[in-house]
Amino acid sequence: MKFNTVFFDFYNTLATFYPPKEEIQKLSAKKFGLNVTKEGIIKGYLKADEWMSKEIAKKPIRKLSPQDKLSFFTHYETLILREDHPNIDKNLASKIWNNIYAYPTRFKLFDDVKNCLEELKNDKIQIGILSNIEINSSKLLESLNINHLIDFMVTSSEVGKTKPAPEIFIKALNLAKTSPKKTVHIGDQIESDIYGAKNVRIEAILIDRQNLHTNYKESLKINTLNNLKNVLSKI
Structure with missing residues (x-):
């Protein structure tokens, strides 16, 4: 294998919310008399997350006024709900988002993550996480019981820039003491993960767990982290 380091995005790559975000959306929408479908919410999140990636690259959320x-987030929620309700009222979307924001959630690893990380560590591959979430990385990794499998985590709040900005990738490369040609980055966002990695000449892999990017051909695409070691050995 030509790679000695693997970078992962965190949200929607290694972990997701529990209860599932689709479930929370349905419950919150129903509270305000709105019926939504799981399929509509999934498609809505795809568009909303793509929009968010582009917006936070211009200005991080932490720098926004209240x-x-x-x-x-009203616009973000509007994009999610538009798949089922094209003419959704923004005031209603705002109320639904506020209800979702107050809903108790936690992060949960996808089922394929721990085995994948353990296989990479057994092969002495360095593992880093690069994320735009603003959270205490040490506490997060401990809560998920993967702190012993991760060499470092770089967040946008630490760097002062969000992916796809090169600074967050460069800091990770420096921490790993490696070069772009020996590194691969895996993430679920085309803008922040794929373009961000490629801009600093890091090999990029899109993980599309729900097979939403059916026509994507800009880089290698996978649907699971199972057998990742074999995938990397063939690149």
Whole structure:
């Protein structure tokens, strides 16, 4: 294998919310008399997350004023709900988002993650996480019981830039003491993960767990982390 380091995105690559975000959306929408479908919510999240990736690259959420943050997430929620309700009222979307925001959630690893990380560690591959989430990385990794499998985690709040900005990838490369040609980055966002990695000449792999990017051909695409070691050995 030509790689000695693997970078992972965190949210929707290694972990997701529990209870599932689709379930929370349905419960919150129903509270306000709105019926939504799982399929519509999944497609809505795809569009909303793509929009968010582009927006936070311009200005991180932490730098938004309270009013701008409310407007940001109102639009985000509107994009999610539009798949089922094209003419969704923004005031209603805002109320639904506020209800979702107050809903108790936690991060949960996808079922294929621990085995994948253990296989990489057994092969002495360095593992880093690069994320735009603003959270205490040490506590997060401990809560998921993967701190012993991760060499480092770089967050946008630490660097002051969000993916796809090169700074977050460069810091990770420096921590790993490796080069782009010996590194691969795996993430679920085309804008922040794939373009961000490629811009600093890191090999990029899109993980598309729900097979939403059916026509994607810009880089290698996988649907699971199972057998990742074999995938990497063939690149």
